[in-house]
Amino acid sequence: MNGPHDLGGQMGLGPVAPEIDEPVFHADWEKRALGLTLASGALGAWNIDESRHARENRHPVDYLSSSYYEIWIKGLERLLKRHGFVSERDLAEGRAVDAAASPKRVLKAEDVPAVLARGGPCDRPVETPRFKAGDLVVTKNFSPSGHTRLPRYARAKQGVVETVHEGFVFPDSNAHGEGEQPQRVYTVVFTGKEIWGEDADPTLTVSIDAWGSYLEPA
Amino acid sequence: MAARVRALETILTQKGLVDAAAIDVIVDTYEHKIGPRNGARVVAKAWSDPAYADWLRKDATAAIASLGFTGRQGEHMQAAFNTPDTHNLVVCTLCSCYPWAVLGLPPVWYKAPPYRSRAVIDPRGVLAEFGLTLAAETKIRVWDSTAELRYLVVPERPAGTEGWSEEKLAGLVTRDSMIGTGLALAPEAA
Numbered sequence: 343m344n345g346p347h348d349l350g351g352q353m354g355l356g357p358v359a360p361e362i363d364e365p366v367f368h369a370d371w372e373k374r375a376l377g378l379t380l381a382s383g384a385l386g387a388w389n390i391d392e393s394r395h396a397r398e399n400r401h402p403v404d405y406l407s408s409s410y411y412e413i414w415i416k417g418l419e420r421l422l423k424r425h426g427f428v429s430e431r432d433l434a435e436g437r438a439v440d441a442a443a444s445p446k447r448v449l450k451a452e453d454v455p456a457v458l459a460r461g462g463p464c465d466r467p468v469e470t471p472r473f474k475a476g477d478l479v480v481t482k483n484f485s486p487s488g489h490t491r492l493p494r495y496a497r498a499k500q501g502v503v504e505t506v507h508e509g510f511v512f513p514d515s516n517a518h519g520e521g522e523q524p525q526r527v528y529t530v531v532f533t534g535k536e537i538w539g540e541d542a543d544p545t546l547t548v549s550i551d552a553w554g555s556y557l558e559p560a
Numbered sequence: 561m562a563a564r565v566r567a568l569e570t571i572l573t574q575k576g577l578v579d580a581a582a583i584d585v586i587v588d589t590y591e592h593k594i595g596p597r598n599g600a601r602v603v604a605k606a607w608s609d610p611a612y613a614d615w616l617r618k619d620a621t622a623a624i625a626s627l628g629f630t631g632r633q634g635e636h637m638q639a640a641f642n643t644p645d646t647h648n649l650v651v652c653t654l655c656s657c658y659p660w661a662v663l664g665l666p667p668v669w670y671k672a673p674p675y676r677s678r679a680v681i682d683p684r685g686v687l688a689e690f691g692l693t694l695a696a697e698t699k700i701r702v703w704d705s706t707a708e709l710r711y712l713v714v715p716e717r718p719a720g721t722e723g724w725s726e727e728k729l730a731g732l733v734t735r736d737s738m739i740g741t742g743l744a745l746a747p748e749a750a
Contacts, residue, residue: 347654347655348653348654349653349654349673349676349677350653350654350676350677350680350681350704351677351680351681352673352677353677353678355673355674355677355678356673356674357674357689358669358672358674358675358678358686358689358690359669359674359689360667360669360689360690360736360741361667361668361669364667364668366590366591366595366664366665367587367591368668369561369562370562371561371562371565371566373583373587373591374565374566374569374583374587375565376586376587376590376665377582377583377584377586377587378565378568378569378572378578378583380586381572381578381579381582381583381586382572382577382578385577394654394655397655398654398655406673409668410656410668410671410672411561412561415561415564415565415568418568419568422568422572427572427575427577428568428571428572428575432571433567433568433571436567436570436571437567437570437571437574438570438571438574438575442575442577445577448576448577448578448579449578449579449582450579450581450582451579451581451582451584451585453582454582454585454586454589455585455589458586458589458631458632459630459631459632460630460631461630461631461632461633461634461635461661462632462635463635463636464635464636464708465635465636465708491654491706491707492706493653493654493704493706495653495680495681496704505638507707507709510636510707510708511708527707527708527709529709531701537680537681538681542681543682543683543684543700545696545697545698545699545700546683546699546700546702547699547700547701547702548680548701548702548704549701549702549703549704550704550706551704551705551706551707551708551709552706552707553707
């Protein structure tokens with residue numbers, strides 16, 4: 343979706359303001375927000391692509407004025423409601439009122455180290471790549487209403503394939519319950535001028551990691 | 561927000577969907593066990609051991625796993641080596657993708673709109689806000705983490721560190737130098 347999360351190249355958002363000696367968390371609720379998000383993900387009802395879409399699919403004013411952990415919590419509430427774990431009544435009363443759907447599993451404290459150390463690899467075997475390193479390619483121009491990982495600034499641009507990666511789960515389908523449909527991923531490099539025009543920094547190149555169906559031969 | 565998160569935790573624990581002790585372990589892991597010291601060990605080893613650097617270049621996931629750093633948001637790693645000609649900078653314009661296994665959780669600025677919007681169009685302006693000014697002719701390569709590959713920048717080894725142990729070298733490797741918003745520290749800063 344052409345949503346508020348797709349920020350590359352937007353202007354007027356202010357300075358970066360790095361914080362000296364920044365703590366890992368800025369409030370106790372942020373710790374619980376991280377833990378709740380990971381522990382709820384372990385219920386097995388949604389995947390990382392659906393959760394990313396639940397976070398990004400917000401009104402721009404809401405998205406841009408929320409801290410990142412606020413966005414996570416708003417996205418998590420949406421996922422928990424969609425999958426029948428939490429109801430509006432539960433949230434209104436701040437306690438469990440309605441019965442919950444049955445989860446595939448519940449993450450126990452003793453299993454956390456192993457689960458985090460294992461992670462969630464999303465590479466999948468797929469057939470021969472369509473492109474090879476050095477190929478000239480053009481990214482597609484599209485504006486899907488659902489989830490995609492092709493940023494707006496990199497659509498309809500010509501670049502060069504630098505690296506051919508293995509197959510990966512395709513987020514545009516996986517986020518919407520349409521299966522993993524894995525495809526090869528390619529690191530594609532663009533000049534600054536191709537993306538931003540004549541006034542771009544001449545020393546700049548930008549790469550994205552693009553699923554094969556985002557690309558056409560140039 | 562604190563009340564809203566507390567209420568959600570109450571609901572989920574009452575329903576038996578979340579184990580509060582599991583949250584404690586997750587928080588402890590990312591607050592105390594996984595952080596940029598992991599990545600600094602990878603970089604220091606790459607500086608010290610050409611065979612390891614070569615492995616890191618070709619198969620970063622395996623080379624990093626050999627030091628014990630694996631798992632969530634580090635499943636598919638790639639290393640980007642700075643050279644005298646080229647400086648690498650990593651961003652996730654679409655969300656907050658970051659190599660947790662080697663750097664821990666991302667800082668707030670990495671997840672916030674100013675960095676995500678500007679890193680791809682005005683990297684020199686962004687670097688200046690970190691106090692880093694590159695030579696005008698230095699090439700800048702920005703890596704937008706749009707898929708599941710996670711990038712670790714390997715900064716250049718500072719001059720004057722010949723003969724240093726890996727442990728001492730690791731002390732020069734800052735988090736920002738592994739994102740690309742900084743360089744490794746000079747030896748006198750160690």
